Amino acid sequence: MKKFILNNISRLPIFINKLLLKLNRSPSLIYGQEYANFFKSLQEEEEYDNEKDLINLINRSIDDVPYYSKYQKISTIKDFESQFDFIDKDVVSRNFDILKSKTMNEDDYEIVTTGGTGGNPLKLLVPRNRYIVELSVMHDMWSRVEFRHHTRAVIRNRKLEESQEYIINPITKEVIFDGFRLNSNYFQKIYDIIKFFNIQYIHAYPSTAYEFSRFIYDNKLDISFVKAFLSGSENVYKYQKEFITKKLGVLFYNWYGHSEKLVLGGYCSYSDNYHIEPRYGYFELIDREGNPINTPGRVGEIVGTTLNNYGMPLIRYKTDDYAEYVGNYCEKCGRRVTLIKNIEGRRNGNKIYGADGSTVTTTALNFHDDLYMALAGLQYIQNEKGVLDVLIIKNNYFTENHEKRLKDHFKSKFSLGTRVNIKYVDKLIKKPNGKFVELLSTVK
Template sequence: MKLISKIARVFNEKLSKNNSLAYLVYLILPNNNVILGREYRRIKRSISLVAPPQLDSLKSMLNFVVNNVPFYSDYNTIKYKDFPFINKKIIVDEEEHFFSKVYKSRDYEVVTSGGTTGIPAKYYSPKNRYKKEYAYFHFLWEKLGYTNQLRAVLRNTSLSEDRDYKINPITREVVFDAFRNTDLYFMQIYKIIKKLKINYLQAYPSSAYNFLNFCYQKSLDLKFLKGVFLSSESYLEYQQLLFEKKLNLKVISVYGHSERLILIYRDFATGEHKVLHQYGFFDLVDTNGNSITEENIVGEIVGTSLDNFGYPLIKYKTGDYTSYKKYNSNGECTLNEILSRREDLRIYNKDESYVSPTALNMHGEFYTKIKGLQYFQKTKGKLKIKIIKSDTYRYEDELFLINFMTERFSPTTEITIEYVHKLKTTNSGKNLLLESKIEY
């Protein structure tokens, strides 16, 4: 089974270079239960939407970190309330102190994120973590009938101009260019989805909105779509109106983040947000850092890892906010709407199409070369990117940034880079990913 997993990770991208071959491979592959193996099946079978907070797992993790993680070595306690809050800046400044004694580089991979603040950060996640991620997402997607089918994907991929799509057969994805926001290309996407008989769309909410709004405006038939899977951005009210009311689509929206500490599922039938307590430890705190147990009181979402023993994060403040709709200390908790730092982040092309800055995440080494990034726009079709350079930043990194951004915006969009020593913050001192002067 380890061999199959290794093949999946190494050859998925290679196969995707030939769509005909990739589609043939997809047709003959066994189902996810076989490909992803025993651990995937075990995790998936154990998932429950009504599971209570995992207090025993939390206690074990707290006991582990005080004995094995330098950052927590001075805390002679295993009481959750006595641990300090951390955030992205603390992790950036203290990165090496979060490695535990059991961390082995061969078993972990780097996850980079610019997030919604523009502060680049690195996290370290077990290489086999993808099995847990797929187990949870497949568990949720199956609520709309998804099993092992191909799904259309509109996320953060940019394709060369000579390719309309690529097929990743092992992960069962038909990947489209999420940054080619033209009517001509949207019509191509629609035709390809119908031709391949694809019933499910996986996307960022902003990317899904651009495409589905085109379909709505052109009165295209979408009855073949059985479900839309959203994640990585806030699912906004105007998007809900289009998808669920006007187009009558069933939508599963998931709140998660790069640190992989907590997961929240929005029920497609009721609109309620449910905490998946087995994934990680969820907390909601007020401005004084006290845990909230009352309903309808807004607080900040805080997450704690329950299973990453190589690079554990305790009481991580996400900067996102919500309130309990229903609180049960020993069972199911449901939440009201989740509010991010900025609910409606858009960078506009001249033709009114737009890209969400949270979709411009540059995975890899680039975030290690900068100390901060911020987008600035006051005219549609013109974008300024402000960068705080690190000592390792080079001219090649500037070329990478320009090429990366150019591929993701309209050819008519003017992109410039400004090097600064400080980025603008909000009145409360929080970092700002996008400073927009555009009237929405």
């Protein structure tokens, strides 16, 4: 029904949609009073200690969830850390039935599957009203770049019908574009439409934000009406951020989240460290032995525990995402929250194999910024040990000298006998879900 209404609204004449987007000014009307209250509480309280919430959830889970019945009740974080084992995707898929609470009201929950493409999806039971926390915290984070329930252009994983250039959801205030049609012609259409609607926020994957920014820059289009890109769900590369913020002069707001939705954090108005949101979930960073990391500069795995899902609580869930610990206080915005940086998802692997079996990470292949500035795109493909294809999209600044430097660079990074083929292309390869990953590898 909702889908039917939306489809038909978006077929209304464009000026009516423009009016609807303008009239829609009340988040509580859209998302309900519970959302409005939660959002308000986030805006008002600077600091929030989630330890009590965690302890409540843990003790209730021990009573209600068969999988956790083996544990003793806890009263401190120390008890929690010393007692609870880590779980991961495999544990959850094997134990789906006994991870469900015996006392929950089934009507309040629904089953979702995550990580749909590449690998086996994970089935989870989640609260139907989860959007209250999820949207509130997200919108609160976006307010760091002065987002106040504005209309957004969304260029993500939506595939539209051939005949549709975009669709409009005046309720969520989204003008949605096709995330699988990213070429110059379509970028021009996107530009014309966001200008027509005077849209100030563009919600896109970092790789798309970057590609679109290059298009705007190369065609010398006016982008001064756009305030910020809102970007998440992919690794961010320095050259992307630098180009968008320095060359194009648009703010770039990035956040970290993961498909099981236990941890969320983003930039603040002044710093690109990720501020972990304590109302969203309980965060830990652990080393290989499972010990908590709280020394700046150390890298570990992100582990999350739900604070809201009593129906199927995931406790100490290892995300397979890694980050560097920065601290527990942001001097710039004054918030006392955990700060991390250099987040990297390793689900798709980041290792490239040389001819002798040694490995180099994609991070270690990074080169100088000025070399990046001559590229409009970069991707690594490995289907065989010792052979690497480097896909490169050149831009106008690219010269023979750049090519030589690239070759030297790669030669210096790999063991003898490794073949590196530089291939110039017009387009990089996206995964079926529309996301970009820097390395596509079939080598195990």
